[in-house]
Each structure stands twice: as structure tokens, then as C-alpha cells.
Amino acid sequence: MTKVIKNDRTEGQLTRRSFLQSAMWMSGAVATGLGSWVFPAKWSHAAGPIKVGIATDLTGPIAFGGIPCSRIAKLAIDQINDNGGILGRPLEMYLEDTASNEQIAVGVVRKLVQRNRVDVVLGGITSSMRNAIKDIIVGRGRTLYIYPQLYEGRECTPNLFCTGPTPAQQCDDLIPWLIANGGKRFALPSANYVWPHVLNEYARKSIEDNGGEVVLEEYYPLDQVEYGATVKKIMDEKVDVVFNTVIPPGLGPFIKQLYEGGFLKRGGRLSCVYYDENALNINSPQEMEGLASCLDYFQNIEDPFSAELQAAYQKRHAHKDKVLFSAGSGSTGMYRGVKLWEAAVTEAGAVDRDSVAAALDHAKIANGPGGPSNMVPGTYHCQMNMYIAVAKGGKYEIISKADQVHPKECG
Amino acid sequence: MEGAFQVLFNILSFTSIMVLVVLGLGVIASMMGIFNFAHGEFLLLGGYTAYLFDIWGLPVWLGIAAAPFVVGFVGVVLERTIIHRFYAAPIVAMLGTYAIGLIIRESVRGLISGMYLRVPEPLVGMFSVGDISVSKWRVAVIVITILVVTGSYILLNRTSFGLRVRASLENPELARASGISTSQIYAATFAFGAALAGLAGAMMVPLFSLYADMGLRFLIQGFLAVMLGGIGTFEGPVLGGGVIGAMTAGLPHMVNPILADVLVFVIAIVLVKMKPMGLLAKGRK
Numbered sequence: 001m002t003k004v005i006k007n008d009r010t011e012g013q014l015t016r017r018s019f020l021q022s023a024m025w026m027s028g029a030v031a032t033g034l035g036s037w038v039f040p041a042k043w044s045h046a047a048g049p050i051k052v053g054i055a056t057d058l059t060g061p062i063a064f065g066g067i068p069c070s071r072i073a074k075l076a077i078d079q080i081n082d083n084g085g086i087l088g089r090p091l092e093m094y095l096e097d098t099a100s101n102e103q104i105a106v107g108v109v110r111k112l113v114q115r116n117r118v119d120v121v122l123g124g125i126t127s128s129m130r131n132a133i134k135d136i137i138v139g140r141g142r143t144l145y146i147y148p149q150l151y152e153g154r155e156c157t158p159n160l161f162c163t164g165p166t167p168a169q170q171c172d173d174l175i176p177w178l179i180a181n182g183g184k185r186f187a188l189p190s191a192n193y194v195w196p197h198v199l200n201e202y203a204r205k206s207i208e209d210n211g212g213e214v215v216l217e218e219y220y221p222l223d224q225v226e227y228g229a230t231v232k233k234i235m236d237e238k239v240d241v242v243f244n245t246v247i248p249p250g251l252g253p254f255i256k257q258l259y260e261g262g263f264l265k266r267g268g269r270l271s272c273v274y275y276d277e278n279a280l281n282i283n284s285p286q287e288m289e290g291l292a293s294c295l296d297y298f299q300n301i302e303d304p305f306s307a308e309l310q311a312a313y314q315k316r317h318a319h320k321d322k323v324l325f326s327a328g329s330g331s332t333g334m335y336r337g338v339k340l341w342e343a344a345v346t347e348a349g350a351v352d353r354d355s356v357a358a359a360l361d362h363a364k365i366a367n368g369p370g371g372p373s374n375m376v377p378g379t380y381h382c383q384m385n386m387y388i389a390v391a392k393g394g395k396y397e398i399i400s401k402a403d404q405v406h407p408k409e410c411g
Numbered sequence: 412m413e414g415a416f417q418v419l420f421n422i423l424s425f426t427s428i429m430v431l432v433v434l435g436l437g438v439i440a441s442m443m444g445i446f447n448f449a450h451g452e453f454l455l456l457g458g459y460t461a462y463l464f465d466i467w468g469l470p471v472w473l474g475i476a477a478a479p480f481v482v483g484f485v486g487v488v489l490e491r492t493i494i495h496r497f498y499a500a501p502i503v504a505m506l507g508t509y510a511i512g513l514i515i516r517e518s519v520r521g522l523i524s525g526m527y528l529r530v531p532e533p534l535v536g537m538f539s540v541g542d543i544s545v546s547k548w549r550v551a552v553i554v555i556t557i558l559v560v561t562g563s564y565i566l567l568n569r570t571s572f573g574l575r576v577r578a579s580l581e582n583p584e585l586a587r588a589s590g591i592s593t594s595q596i597y598a599a600t601f602a603f604g605a606a607l608a609g610l611a612g613a614m615m616v617p618l619f620s621l622y623a624d625m626g627l628r629f630l631i632q633g634f635l636a637v638m639l640g641g642i643g644t645f646e647g648p649v650l651g652g653g654v655i656g657a658m659t660a661g662l663p664h665m666v667n668p669i670l671a672d673v674l675v676f677v678i679a680i681v682l683v684k685m686k687p688m689g690l691l692a693k694g695r696k
Contacts, residue, residue: 059517061624063525192669221672223628225619228421229663232414248527252620260537260546261417282527282620321524 035097060100148333182269183240429656437648451626457612482609641689
């Protein structure tokens with residue numbers, strides 16, 4: 001200890017200068033935020049810009065969803081700015097990285113709401129993230145919040161609007177189809193967190209109402225990668241349909257082991273309601289042959305507007321990496337959310353929360369990913385087209401389209 | 412009968428992966444006295460190497476063969492520039508290697524944009540005998556693990572290099588006095604441990620897909636395996652890896668998977684409590 005007290009500066013102890021340097025560096029990092037970006041419009045207006053806060057997971061395990069979400073938000077905001085903004089004012093985008101970590105998210109979202117004073121916040125991928133940040137935004141922050149990801153439903157907080165699919169939208173057509181095209185004996189292998197638990201409640205009821213039965217419902221740690229025991233149970237129980245809610249990283253090994261265990265060879269049907277084009281990268285085509293998914297958008301649906309949107313996204317990002325604009329990541333809900341909010345602000349003629357929330361309650365867009373959409377008044381959720389698709393040879397084949405499916409939430 | 416064989420094969424296959432993961436961690440912990448918390452990210456770099464070979468249109472097996480050399484080289488560079496400063500302070504070494512791991516992990520996450528990516532198996536398909544069929548690549552993993560463990564054992568226990576490594580660990584001053592360059596030995600040992608991690612990562616990535624956090628779970632279980640087996644021997648961590656791997660794959664056949672996950676840790680911690688020096692408590696003879 002005496003060594004530290006000695007005035008020997010080569011020992012690297014704290015000096016006033018080094019303390020001040022460290023403090024300046026730290027405060028600089030905290031003040032500017034290492035995961036923060038501001039994208040102002042190329043033009044301005046006397047009333048100033050309308051501020052849009054995007055809080056999503058650009059790093060950490062959920063980055064696969066947050067990266068395309070942030071990109072499509074930027075695309076939507078750029079398109080609005082190119083068309084003259086909203087109410088004549090440009091949009092300024094404030095992007096914060098919630099880093100797949102609820103504690104970090106609370107801090108950065110507070111910054112968006114309290115310091116940047118954004119007019120709306122869009123973002124959050126997981127339900128735990130939504131639950132962590134919603135009160136900061138709509139409660140203490142008195143700001144509008146739009147949550148874009150498909151989820152388990154039951155979110156009925158005023159001023160919080162959900163623009164992704166609900167269990168009813170994903171299951172009501174899919175489960176009867178699975179029973180008709182797979183069989184009656186279902187297994188529900190699931191990751192152990194809120195979305196699979198609540199979705200499975202809905203799915204089980206739907207399976208039983210349609211004459212099927214659940215012979216296996218099991219939950220796994222989120223990072224489990226060995227599924228030999230599960231595959232054995234599925235094979236022993238003569239399961240016809242695996243309705244999967246295991247998430248990455250377990251998803252890839254589970255589907256591979258199921259294939260190796262002979263489930264597909266025996267005629268089994270796989271299903272996974274968040275499986276989109278990005279998920280096609282995880283397993284080889286033969287391992288997921290026949291996998292059925294139900295989402296609000298697939299790349300090969302017949303909708304000219306969706307095709308244009310996909311082309312615009314590809315033009316900006318295809319050269320960078322393999323991350324696609326797809327429905328499972330919340331990107332479609334993000335685009336829909338920005339455009340529904342635009343419609344609401346335009347109708348309200350103001351950006352204050354109460355006026356915009358009142359208009360957003362019944363906002364409509366004629367074009368969006370997958371087709372038109374409108375908020376169902378009083379429910380904080382929106383109607384949208386839903387598509388059942390089946391993986392064949394590493395691509396999706398669209399099996400059916402249901403127009404403007406009701407979310408059946410908060411009714 | 413087929414069912415029992417499948418269960419045993421699954422357990423053996425996962426145990427092999429665990430042993431391979433623990434081997435590099437154990438070599439560095441036992442031979443150098445530090446816990447390398449960047450070990451999980453060395454696995455990731457191995458997997459990423461195999462992935463790069465695949466997207467460059469080269470055979471995956473070549474990527475798997477190259478991975479130990481690539482990661483071993485990264486290990487040498489890190490040891491010479493950063494890690495060697497930590498030898499006197501094992502706790503700081505844990506934090507330092509964790510920080511290195513974090514940097515590698517987030518860099519790879521940026522490179523693959525946080526995606527989960529498929530790497531094809533070098534051996535596709537199944538071996539079938541009657542009603543029993545097993546994945547060719549899983550069989551290959553088991554065989555390669557046996558070869559690598561045997562080879563590493565011979566290298567560290569039956570060669571003059573191994574003798575110098577052990578001498579440097581047990582009495583560095585005397586080793587230096589006898590003309591052994593302990594700093595070179597430490598660099599080589601660290602690189603060897605990193606190379607083993609690279610090989611393990613490249614071999615497991617076709618089974619588990621490539622993602623930035625792939626090393627994290629294995630790091631925690633590997634750490635437990637080293638504690639369980641005991642530090643200071645070659646055999647201890649390998650045995651610990653075997654026990655942890657067998658429990659991880661075997662327990663879900665008997666109990667609920669969530670409970671099984673917890674039980675692996677509970678059983679391992681109880682065993683460590685009963686045998687604080689590890690299952691092979693006597694240490695190196």
C-alpha cells in the first residue's frame with residue numbers, strides 16, 4: 001500500500017491530471033451516448049422538425065431483429081421527408097441502441113423522452129423490452145409509444161399501439177390448416193419466456209377447438225442447444241405437428257436434430273409462426289422442408305407496393321450483408337407503425353400526444369408491407385392481411401391469404 | 412433397443428463437443444494458471460473461420476482444418492501483446508480476457524449483422540444400420556474428439572515440449588534457470604489452447620449454426636467443468652467436461668428440461684463442494 005502513496009508517477013497511480021482526463025472522457029461518452037445517432041432531414045422548417053425516436057436492439061442477441069427494424073424506420077422516414085414531411089415539417093430521427101438489455105434500454109429511452117423530447121417512440125423487439133420501457137414512455141414520459149413486433153397479445157395500455165401480428169392473427173387460420181395438412185397430435189416445444197407461454201395458451205385452445213390434441217408441451221432454457229431428449233419424446237409420442245416456439249440459438253440445432261431423428265421422413269409437419277426469410281439462413285432446406293409459417297408479409301406475395309418497398313430496402317442494404325426486410329423481426333410492424341402514425345399526425349394536424357393518439361386509434365394506410373392496414377378503434381391493435389406460407393426447397397410458397405384479419409385484442 | 416442406442420449416441424455426441432470445448436480451457440487453466448474468459452470467443456472465431464471458407468466457396472472441411480491455425484495465431488498475438496501482462500494477477504486476467512472476449516464477440520456480431528447463419532456439415536447424411544440411423548458428422552465429431560484428446564495428452568505428457576510446459580508451470584524460476592524460455596512456452600501453450608478452441612468452434616458450428624453468442628453458454632459450462640475436474644492436470648478438465656456434457660444431454664431424458672438445466676449446476680457445485688480440488692484431486696504426479 002505504501003507504494004501507492006509514494007510520489008512515484010511511473011507506478012500508474014491516480015494523479016489529478018489523469019483523473020480529470022478520465023472524468024472528461026467518461027462524461028463525454030455518457031453525454032453523447034455511444035449507441036446514439038441523430039438523422040436530421042435535408043431541409044428545415046421554421047417550426048422545427050418533428051422528432052421520431054427509434055429505440056431498438058442494434059447490438060446483443062436480438063440485433064438480428066433490431067438492425068432491419070432501424071433500417072426500415074430510416075427508409076420510411078426518408079420517404080416521408082422526400083414527400084414534404086408531415087404538416088410541412090421535416091422528420092428528424094433519433095436512433096438509440098437498446099443493446100438487447102433492458103437496463104441499458106431504460107437509460108437510453110429516458111434520454112429520448114426527457115432530453116431529446118421526441119414526439120413518438122417506436123421500437124422494442126422482445127416483450128420483456130416492451131415491458132421495461134413502456135412506462136418510461138407512456139407513463140412518466142407522456143409520449144406516444146408504437147411497438148412493432150409480433151407478440152403474445154394482452155397489451156392494452158393507453159397510448160401504446162401495437163402494429164405487429166397477435167396470436168389470433170397468426171393462429172386462427174394456421175392451426176386448422178396444420179390439422180388438415182399435418183395431423184391432430186401436436187407438440188409445443190418452447191423457449192421459457194413470456195411470448196411462448198401466452199401464445200401456447202391461445203394455440204392449445206385453438207388446437208382443441210379444431211379437434212386436435214396437445215401431446216407434449218415443454219419449455220427450455222433460452223440458450224439450450226441440445227434437443228436429443230425432446231426429439232425422442234416427439235418421436236415416441238407419434239406427434240404429427242411440431243408447433244415450435246423455440247427461438248434462436250436453440251432453433252437451428254432443434255430443427256436439425258428433429259430432421260436427423262426422422263420426424264420429416266415419417267411425414268411430420270413443422271410449424272413456426274415467426275419463421276421468415278431471415279430464418280431460412282439457419283437450417284439447410286431439407287431440414288425445414290414443409291415448415292409452415294403465418295405472417296403479415298412474405299417476399300413473394302403478390303403486392304406491388306410490398307415489392308417496391310423490398311426493392312428500396314435491397315437497394316440500400318443488399319451490398320452490406322444478408323439481413324433482409326422480413327416480418328419475423330418486427331420490420332413490417334415498424335414500417336406500418338411509422339406510416340400509421342404519419343396518417344394520424346396528418347389527420348390531427350398537431351403532434352401533441354392526445355390529439356395524435358385519438359387519430360391513431362382509427363388510422364388507416366392503403367399500402368404497407370403485405371397490404372393495407374387499419375387500427376381497430378379502441379383496441380390499440382391493427383387489422384392486416386395474413387399469409388400462410390410453406391418452406392419448399394429453401395423458399396416460401398404462399399398457400400393462402402386472409403384479408404384484414406382482426407387482432408381480437410383489448411376488445 | 413433403437414431408442415436406447417439413440418439416447419446413448421446423443422449423450423456421447425454432446426459429451427464429445429463439451430470435452431473438446433473444455434480441452435483448450437483446461438490446458439490454459441491447468442498449464443498457465445489463468446482462466447481464459449475469452450475462450451468462448453475463440454470458439455466463435457473458429458466457427459466464423461469455417462463460415463468464411465464456406466461463403467468464399469471453399470470446402471467447409473478446409474475451414475475446419477484452418478480454424479485451429481487461425482485462432483492459434485490470434486492466441487499468440489493476444490498473448491504477446493496483452494495476456495502476458497496478466498500472469499501475476501489471475502483475477503485481473505479473468506477480467507482482461509473477458510474484455511477481449513467482449514470485443515471479439517461484438518466485432519463478429521457486427522460482421523454477421525447479428526444473424527444466425529448456417530454452416531453445412533462437411534459430411535452430410537446419416538449412417539443407417541437397420542432401424543438405427545446416426546448423423547455422419549456427429550460420428551466424425553466423436554472420432555475427432557477422441558483423436559484430439561489422445562494427441563494432446565501425448566503432446567503434454569510424453570514429449571519434451573510437454574515436459575518444458577509442465578516445468579514452466581510447476582517452477583518457473585527453476586525452468587528459466589535450466590535454460591527454458593518460459594515466456595515462449597507460455598505463448599505456445601496459450602496458442603495451443605486457443606487452437607483447440609478454434610477447432611472445437613469450427614466442428615460444432617455445423618451442428619449449432621453460427622451466432623455471436625455461441626461461446627457464452629459453453630464458456631460457463633466449460634468453467635464449471637474445469638472446476639469439477641480440477642485444475643493442474645490434463646485429465647481433470649477432460650473428465651469434468653465429460654461429466655457436464657453427459658449431464659446436460661442426459662438429464663432432460665429424465666426430468667423437465669428447465670429443471671435439468673439447473674440440476675447440472677447444482678450437481679456440479681455439490682461435487683465441487685465435496686471434492687474442492689476436483690474429481691482428480693491428487694494433481695499431477
